[in-house]
Amino acid sequence: MAILQSFLLLLSLPFLFTLIYTKKMKESKRNLPPGPAKLPIVGNLHQLQGMVHRCLHELSKKHGPVMHLQLGFVPLVLISSSEAAEEALKTHDIECCTRPNTNAARVFSRNNKNIGLGAYSDEWRELRKVAVREYFSVKKVQSFRYVREEENHLMVKKLRDLALKQSPVDLSKTLFCLAASTVFRPVFGQSFSDNKHFSEEKIEELVFEAQKSLTFKFSDLFPIPGLGWFIGFVSGQHKGLHKVFIEVDNFLNHMIDDHQKQNQPQDRSDIVGSLLDMIHNQEQDKSFKLTIDHLNGITQDIFLAGIDTSAITMIWAMAELVNNPRVMKKVQDGIRSCIGIKKERIEEEDVGKLQYLKLVIKETLRLHPAAPLLLPRETMADIKIQGYDIPRKTLLLVSAWSLGRDPKYWKNPEEFNPERFIDCPVDYKGHSFEFLPFGSGRRFCPGMASAIATIELTLLNLLYFFDWKLPEEMKDMDMEESGDVTIVKQIPLELLPVLIIE
Numbered sequence: 167m168a169i170l171q172s173f174l175l176l177l178s179l180p181f182l183f184t185l186i187y188t189k190k191m192k193e194s195k196r197n198l199p200p201g202p203a204k205l206p207i208v209g210n211l212h213q214l215q216g217m218v219h220r221c222l223h224e225l226s227k228k229h230g231p232v233m234h235l236q237l238g239f240v241p242l243v244l245i246s247s248s249e250a251a252e253e254a255l256k257t258h259d260i261e262c263c264t265r266p267n268t269n270a271a272r273v274f275s276r277n278n279k280n281i282g283l284g285a286y287s288d289e290w291r292e293l294r295k296v297a298v299r300e301y302f303s304v305k306k307v308q309s310f311r312y313v314r315e316e317e318n319h320l321m322v323k324k325l326r327d328l329a330l331k332q333s334p335v336d337l338s339k340t341l342f343c344l345a346a347s348t349v350f351r352p353v354f355g356q357s358f359s360d361n362k363h364f365s366e367e368k369i370e371e372l373v374f375e376a377q378k379s380l381t382f383k384f385s386d387l388f389p390i391p392g393l394g395w396f397i398g399f400v401s402g403q404h405k406g407l408h409k410v411f412i413e414v415d416n417f418l419n420h421m422i423d424d425h426q427k428q429n430q431p432q433d434r435s436d437i438v439g440s441l442l443d444m445i446h447n448q449e450q451d452k453s454f455k456l457t458i459d460h461l462n463g464i465t466q467d468i469f470l471a472g473i474d475t476s477a478i479t480m481i482w483a484m485a486e487l488v489n490n491p492r493v494m495k496k497v498q499d500g501i502r503s504c505i506g507i508k509k510e511r512i513e514e515e516d517v518g519k520l521q522y523l524k525l526v527i528k529e530t531l532r533l534h535p536a537a538p539l540l541l542p543r544e545t546m547a548d549i550k551i552q553g554y555d556i557p558r559k560t561l562l563l564v565s566a567w568s569l570g571r572d573p574k575y576w577k578n579p580e581e582f583n584p585e586r587f588i589d590c591p592v593d594y595k596g597h598s599f600e601f602l603p604f605g606s607g608r609r610f611c612p613g614m615a616s617a618i619a620t621i622e623l624t625l626l627n628l629l630y631f632f633d634w635k636l637p638e639e640m641k642d643m644d645m646e647e648s649g650d651v652t653i654v655k656q657i658p659l660e661l662l663p664v665l666i667i668e
Contacts, residue, residue: 199243199554201234209236217647219538219567232552238387242561246568248600250552258549259607262562266544268386270379273411280463292454297464301437302612307619310352311514314620317347318627319511329665334637338481338658342370345477348620353468354421355436363420372413376470377651379410418462474652475536476617480624481659482534486582488634489643497522498629517622525584527621531594535603536652538567566602575600633664
């Protein structure tokens, strides 16, 4: 297979060099951002081996906060300073708010029928309004509070049994299941553990594989008619992408079919039921008509992004707390002194009193944004950022990971220190451009309120009822990362719960 790919590349070399020469002539007339030297054909791909966000961070330290790279034939500009991010995501938001038309985006957006990967358009704006109204608004998030409280109560009961047996807990799995449970009931109208179509393990694997499949494919980076597609086909990239999508689609269709079965009890308070009602009862003369593809697109966004990112943040928070006993003691002392030690069940009202817990979450999001590189945008017009020319059809990547570690904005940036946010106006709502775990502008993550509500309540339950320590056979916490679009803790987080509050 490798020989065949090499042969095809050799056949295309004359054509490739012609394209490269033409492109170089055009670029020489522009004031492009600085960047590392580029190799013929591959550009800078050889410099992105390993964890891409870390590779880009190291390159940006050498070449500046607005850096130009070439991924095969595709120009890319990396943004890694607050000033440049503000220009890209605020000043030029309208020119930079679409998504690149990659293979994964076409497939998973269902030809622009979802929010996360769909191209910017009138249809996209209308779809986002529907999604916000039905799931992401503050009012809706508050209406699902009882789900978060009940699922956390069930989690605490299971952890209490394990604590009494002095059994270590796989918190990575526990927190994924908790995050999934808080999504399944509002969206699909059924419990995560009661789902009859896929096991919990299969769903976790499916979410992980779907995230991996969103990366660039050969045909995205070498869009030569026929060649890129053929090599992607031979290498199995296209087959793998479509296989994962079909599994996701089958899962969503099963969940929707359950709602449409005759004589099936319906709970129209869940998102699928509500959207099905909208589809069946919408006015025929409306310019925007909601379809089953739109429904699949919205539920897919919540399913793939809402579960994974919340779980990742909670896992990193617990890992950092165990690694930093001073912070762990301070946050637990604050929680228990504020709430008391006789509370049988935590409610969301309790969260509002706990400012230091909120600082711990902010610090976790700063050091460990679930998506270290915000999903790529594509420029729809020629623009300037920090005085540099950014041509139309350029990929734009903002490194939330680099922003959160910039010593210009953060003292001792590698240190886990929640106190840095005391009396600090910086927040994660998209207006502080040195801190963008949820993005900013038209592509700001609509699920922020839901994610924060889940993270706050879950961490409060874990820290109120239990102390946590490493299992006896473990001496140190491994903090290595793994992943592509989202970055998880490479080794699952295993801790021993010690029951404190009966």
